[in-house]
Amino acid sequence: MKNSLQTSPNTSASLTSTLLSLEHITTISHLKLLHALLLRRLHLLPASASHLLLARLLRFAAVSPAGDLRLAAALFSYHLPRHLSSNPHLAFFYNTLIRGYSKSPNPSLSFSLFNSMRSNAIPPDPYSFTFLLKARSRYPFPSSNPSDIHAQALKFGCLGSKPSHLHVHNALIHLYATFQSPEAARRVFHEIPAPDVVSWSGILTAYLKGKDVDAARKMFDEMPERDVVSWTAMISGYSRARRPLDALELFRLMPMPPDEVTMVGVVAACAALGDLEVGARVHRYVDERGFAWMVSLQNALLDMYAKCGCLTMARQVFDGMGTKSLISWNSMISAYATHGDVDSAIGLFNQMVGSDGARPDGVTLLVVLSACAHQGRVKEGQKVFEKMRRGDYSGVAVGIEHYGCMVDLLGRVGLLEEAYQLIQDMPIPSNDAVWGALLGACRIHGDVDMAEQAVKKLMELKPDEGGYYILLSSIYTAAGRTVDAAVVREIMKDKGAKKTPGCSSTSAAILAECSPMPC
Secondary structure (H helix, E strand, O other): OHHHHHHOOOOHHHHHHHHHHOOOOOOHHHHHHHHHHHHHHHHHOOHHHHHHHHHHHHHHHHHOOOOOHHHHHHHHHHHHHHHHOOOOOHHHHHHHHHHHHHOOOOOOHHHHHHHHHHHOOOOOOHHHHHHHHHHHHHOOOOOOOHHHHHHHHHHOOOOOOOHHHHHHHHHHHHHHHHOOOHHHHHHHHHHOOOOOHHHHHHHHHHHHHOOOHHHHHHHHHHOOOOOHHHHHHHHHHHHHOOOHHHHHHHHHHOOOOOOHHHHHHHHHHHHHHOOHHHHHHHHHHHHHOOOOOOHHHHHHHHHHHHHOOOHHHHHHHHHOOOOOOHHHHHHHHHHHHHOOOHHHHHHHHHHHHHOOOOOOOHHHHHHHHHHHHHHOOHHHHHHHHHHHHHOOOOOOOOOHHHHHHHHHHHHHOOOHHHHHHHHHOOOOOOOHHHHHHHHHHHHHHOOHHHHHHHHHHHHHHOOOEOHHHHHHHHHHHHOOOHHHHHHHHHHHHHHOOEOOOOOOOHHHHHOOOOOOOOO
16 A cells, blocks of 8 residues: 555646545554545645545544544544535534444533534534434433424424435434333324334334333334334333233244344243243244344343243353353342352352453342342351452442341341441441341341331331331230330321332342242
């Protein structure tokens, strides 16, 4: 490449031809070399050729997987006032960088650039809004309204019957779906002169994200053309809505071969159904189709076997995974813990800590602590908890839920004073779940004095929760203090407190009682 540039005639035409022939930029180093050459010869090029070359450089830096957004921003900032200000297609350069920001970890930068674009009197086009809407859907500002950017698109004439407007309509539908506003998405849909399969899939997704599965199915049945994405969305929607039979029936009717994402929804339906036989057949189908490479699909199979009570097959799937994600480790550890096999849960956790792969997170440690609590494994639980407090697990912070598990662990084995002191020494504010775990332990061990202290705190935190009054009343009754029990019930009645149904302890929410199915 270097020799060809050196031997090229020093004329505008030949230089333009040579530079334009270097169309395929492959690395940032390659880009910097071309940019340096362009800067040295820019005065020899006609404006149209220099603009085209700058467009290629900017597109690679901003959009390519091998690009560099910081370099793209530098290119844009340097050339905008010097060489691009006279370009009649200046919106293209803004759009390229907006597009890059829309896919970045900080998509809000797209809007900063859009504001700069407007302050420089550069009118946006449909592509500007397509990328802005995608950025907004990836970063839905809590204080903002999707209709704001919708109004901007209308103001600048980017919603209508032109082919380029269809992309804006579809991006708007997707944005409203992200904000779980299916009716707004439907209004946009009905404004499209000729909706395509992306439009139909978008409105379908809007209803599914809005948890209106029946409306989604009605839309699905009305679709003039349904692709694998549409079928997959509907199957997955049924699975998430805990309607596994509908999901499996729709899968049976699917007229085209499914893809890996489809099978994730199908496996999730089998898990919700708890049918090991059907799940095993689906597993064989996955293997026969060569879908087993997909980590999320393997995780779904692992979860399915665990929920069906077949830990042997769950572990077989786990061991056979070439790549294990954090979800893989957490699912397998949780499966052991849920089914009472604490030794295997702790053993796998220790294997995870000693591996070079995924690091444990707060969920991993919560599951391990909960397993120790349910089996009374005080030493193991304390060891894990102390390591957490020292930051030995990649600096995972000790959260309120971890303290709740430790209080539950200590309380279950009768170490009520230690549990109370742990709450008192917490560096973060306690909550009702932590004190509720202590109160539950007081009931188990009949410690009236400690129960009174716990309920006093709980009345401050949740005065309207009647379950704590009832629990204290039962503790008094068990201790033979029937008068005190009656007084507590009267206080509860006077305050208008009502018992809220559901679990009150953290560990109960994590490790629900189950009846494992035979494998």
